[in-house]
Amino acid sequence: QKEVEQNSGPLSVPEGAIASLNCTYSDRGSQSFFWYRQYSGKSPELIMFIYSNGDKEDGRFTAQLNKASQYVSLLIRDSQPSDSATYLCAVKSPGDKLIFGTGTRLQVFP
């Protein structure tokens, strides 16, 4: 079992819709969770982090964490074509390793 799992996609949504990206992790001791955006040919860029159960909102982005289910999600409201990218879920293990999922490719079409 991979430590961090994501559906590779592509996830296709129309402009203006809500995009929902999901991630599960295997280590129950993990405490810190991150979402990165990576455009093709570029480095990952941090967009959200969450430490506590529940929701955390930042502009059009909402991160959701459920530690009991070992589940993290990212919602993107009012999706724009410029949001088209690969979204990487990352988890900080108790040993301080930062482990990434395979990423979900999001396509927002006009």
Place this chain on the structure above:
Amino acid sequence: EADIYQTPRYLVIGTGKKITLECSQTMGHDKMYWYQQDPGMELHLIHYSYGVNSTEKGDLSSESTVSRIRTEHFPLTLESARPSHTSQYLCASSPGDEAFFGQGTRLTVV
């Protein structure tokens, strides 16, 4: 956000050569990471460091080595490059939990 620099950006080198990929950050971050990423694929953690004189191997079996003699510098060395080492190498630094990436080095071994 961190200022983190990787050099060179692109490198084409012959099989058997020794190479060092440079990574420097100016923010005084204790934690630094090296990842390997093939195009369209996931990031694999190959080495990380908690601070000066601390280095750990990641999850990807690698023929590379790292050193951390100064806080700001975390070079990655391949003693004998092989075509299988052709990939993108990404360096990141972290003040605590969240990590920030450099622009990457795209390595091609011919």
